[in-house]
Amino acid sequence: MDPWRPIQFMQGRSLVAPAMQSRSSATDSPVAVTPEVRALLAKDCVVAIGVSGGKDSDACAIATTRYLDQIGHAGPRVLIHADLGRVEWRDSLPSCERLAKAIGWDLMVVSRKAGDMLSRWEGRWANNVARYADLQCVKLILPWSTPSMRFCTSELKVDVITAALKKRYPGQEIVNVAGIRRQESAARSKMPVSAPMAKLSRKGIIGLSWNPIIEWDLSQVFRTIAGAGLTLHEAYTRYGASRVSCAFCIMSAAADLAAAASCADNHDLYVRMVELEAVSTFAFQGNRWLADVAPSLLPAEIREHIELAKVAATERQAMEAMLPGHLL
Structure with missing residues (x-):
């Protein structure tokens, strides 16, 4: 694949101060922002939204588009999908394409040059067996990624996405947007609205991660997608x-x-x-x-x-x- 091909739950109290929220009249749902994000957006930085085909990245892209339009952001905007190969649902890329068409953004599709996720697991096992046979370790090491060792995310998503963004937008400041929500897990409940992103930062150039729908509950996600007339995965x-x-x-x-x-x-x-x-x-x-x-x-x-x-x-x-x- 060409790596540059364009193409219920409880609702908790918001942890973002009212001054740090922007409301969309279409969804009436808050978009969380920080002074750091505001400062970069005011300079028309690059805004890149990671999309998987799932509901949270869909809702995040819709809400972020509306917010950027409201504040008059005129910088580059792009959706970026890390294709994991054979382990993907078949509808994942088409779902990302439907989203890109709905909001009018370009879609970048990137992938790991050394092989897909299944190749990474199988290769990891072969390498671990060789290490064990050479007495470089005393226990066999499992082939799979785990919740505490998510090389699936770091190697096949974050590393590939950030490298592609820096190559496409040299010398430009980038805000990397994700559809992370506190409600999803205990770990995500502690995540910040935004944070410096070392893999997007270069000398004199700032890179930030931004989680604009971090305070949303599931009903807000589905309401936003339905309001945009978008078909779910x-x-x-x-x-x-x-x-x-x-x-x-x-x-x-x-x-x-x-x-x-x-x-x-x-x-x-x-x-x-x-x-x-x-x-x-x-x-x-x-x-x-x-x-x-x-x-x-x-x-x-x-x-x-x-x-x-x-x-x-x-x-x-x-x-x-x-x-x-x-x-x-």
């Missing part, structure tokens, strides 16, 4: 998923994994990922095996291999527990 409307990221994400709840498995587009990916579970003896999510989500989709040989892998995983963990602490 089919993961929500057809398969009942609650979020859109990788089809099978390390952060997904069991119901979302099942939703992804119900989509025929994802079946080849599902089998390939379960094969990696079987070969490595590492479950996809800690002690939760992806193989158990939809075993009927698996060939008999792989189902047998998974049962052996589960036994081997228990034996491996027992042996690893016996390793002297000083070796670890």
Whole structure:
């Protein structure tokens, strides 16, 4: 793929001071800003919104567009999508394209040159086996990214996106916008409205991250999207998923994994990922095996291999527990 191709929950009290909010008459929802963001926008900096095809980035792009229009921002604007390859829902890029068309922004599509997310997991496993065989480590290391080790986000999204933005906009200050909401998780509840972004900052040039819908609840997200007449990703409307990221994400709840498995587009990916579970003896999510989500989709040989892998995983963990602490 050409990396430059354009193309319920409770509602908590706002943590942003009233003076730091701008209201859209179309959505009547606050957009959180900070003095640092205001200062860069006043200089017509580049505004880049990371989009995944999911509801939060859709709502964020719509709300940000309206806010920028209200304040008279005249700088470059771009949506940017990090394509993770085979692990993506098929509708993710088309959803980003629909959004770009709806708000009238250019869309950049970028990807990791060294391979997609599945290649990264498989390559990581091969490298870890080689390290183990060479006695460079005393325990086998899992192939998967984890909630505490999200190289999937850092390497295949943040690094690729920031490098592409700096290349496309040399010498320009950039505000990188994300549809992060406090309501999504305990970790995100503590995130700031904006912060310096080292990977976009260069000598004498400022880069900021900005989370304009950080205070929104889910109803505001859906109301904004519906008000704009935008079609939601089919993961929500057809398969009942609650979020859109990788089809099978390390952060997904069991119901979302099942939703992804119900989509025929994802079946080849599902089998390939379960094969990696079987070969490595590492479950996809800690002690939760992806193989158990939809075993009927698996060939008999792989189902047998998974049962052996589960036994081997228990034996491996027992042996690893016996390793002297000083070796670890």
